[in-house]
Amino acid sequence: MVFAxxxxxxxxxxxxxxxxxxxVLGGVAGLFxxxxxxxxxxxxxxxxxxxxxVLFLFGIMLTRTxxxxxxxxxxxxxxxxxxxxxxxxxxxxxxxxxGFGDVELPADTRTTTAEVADSIFSTYIIPFEAxxxxxxxxxxxxxxxxxxD
Amino acid sequence: xxxxxxxxxxxxxxxIGVYGVLARRNGVxxxxxxxxxxxxxxxxxxxxxxxxxxxxxxxxxxxxxxxVGLAILLLLYRNRQSVDLSxxxxxxx
Numbered sequence: 001m002v003f004a005x006x007x008x009x010x011x012x013x014x015x016x017x018x019x020x021x022x023x024v025l026g027g028v029a030g031l032f033x034x035x036x037x038x039x040x041x042x043x044x045x046x047x048x049x050x051x052x053x054v055l056f057l058f059g060i061m062l063t064r065t066x067x068x069x070x071x072x073x074x075x076x077x078x079x080x081x082x083x084x085x086x087x088x089x090x091x092x093x094x095x096x097x098x099g100f101g102d103v104e105l106p107a108d109t110r111t112t113t114a115e116v117a118d119s120i121f122s123t124y125i126i127p128f129e130a131x132x133x134x135x136x137x138x139x140x141x142x143x144x145x146x147x148x149d
Numbered sequence: 150x151x152x153x154x155x156x157x158x159x160x161x162x163x164x165i166g167v168y169g170v171l172a173r174r175n176g177v178x179x180x181x182x183x184x185x186x187x188x189x190x191x192x193x194x195x196x197x198x199x200x201x202x203x204x205x206x207x208x209x210x211x212x213x214x215x216x217v218g219l220a221i222l223l224l225l226y227r228n229r230q231s232v233d234l235s236x237x238x239x240x241x242x
Contacts, residue, residue: 005162005185009169014177021181024162024188031155031191037201040208047208052184052215059177059219063226081171089164096156111198116205119198127202131209138213142220 001027018056025049036110159189176222176232180215187211 004023011017025048032041120128162185169182190207226232 002158002161002165005165008185009165009173009178009182014175017178017181021184024185028188028191031158032204035155035191037204040201040204043205044208047212048184048188052212055215055219056177056181059180059222062223063177063232078172081168084171085164085168088167089160092160092163093157096160097153100153100156111201115198116201119202120205124199124202127206131206135209135213138217142216145217145220146223 014060015057018053018060021056022049022053025053037116038110039113039116155191159191162186163189174233174235176225176234177219179234180218180222183218184211184215187214 001024004020004027008017008020008024011020025044029041029044029049032038032044166182166184166186166188169185170179173179173182187207188211190204222232225237229236
């Protein structure tokens with residue numbers, strides 16, 4: 001997964017980058033399934049790999065990005081970006097290691113879809129409605145922005 | 150399995166996504182790196198169900214944001230025939 005992510009940010013071929021994104025998203029879905037969160041794992045595959053990556057491929061097609069190796073994908077000066085990413089990594093890893101110490105994950109953390117549904121529709125009903133409105137707004141906004149007028 | 154290991158993996162992926170956002174010139178690739186950043190939602194599943202619900206909401210928000218981002222990129226392409234972000238410097242001083 002880390003290898004696919006590294007290749008995603010360093011490849012010059014845009015379609016290859018989309019395929020590496022599929023690998024990373026599949027890896028994250030696998031991690032969800034490994035942790036026992038079956039509903040989120042399958043949703044990840046459906047929504048991300050099924051919809052978001054297809055959206056990216058449409059975007060690649062509609063912006064006529066050259067298929068194959070292309071020259072204009074990276075900035076010429078990349079050292080500040082590497083330093084910034086390394087700084088972010090160090091600070092986050094340090095915060096994680098000192099904050100969580102040696103906390104062990106419980107052995108059997110399988111949760112069923114029913115529990116997730118119960119939680120969404122009782123405790124988290126307001127964020128659920130808010131996310132629905134957000135999706136509506138994003139849909140209307142995307143259509144309004146990209147209309148050919 | 151230590152909780153640390155999951156969170157360190159998500160931190161590494163986050164940092165790689167940050168590098169991708171900063172160093173890529175093509176707009177579509179920047180959006181893909183943003184997706185990489187948003188995918189560290191698996192670190193939020195700790196011990197209660199609210200982490201899972203949070204991860205679900207993150208997935209939804211990321212999908213909405215990719216839709217709007219691609220619409221903006223499309224408009225940029227339509228106006229100047231290229232998605233090169235380093236050429237979009239009209240507001241630079």
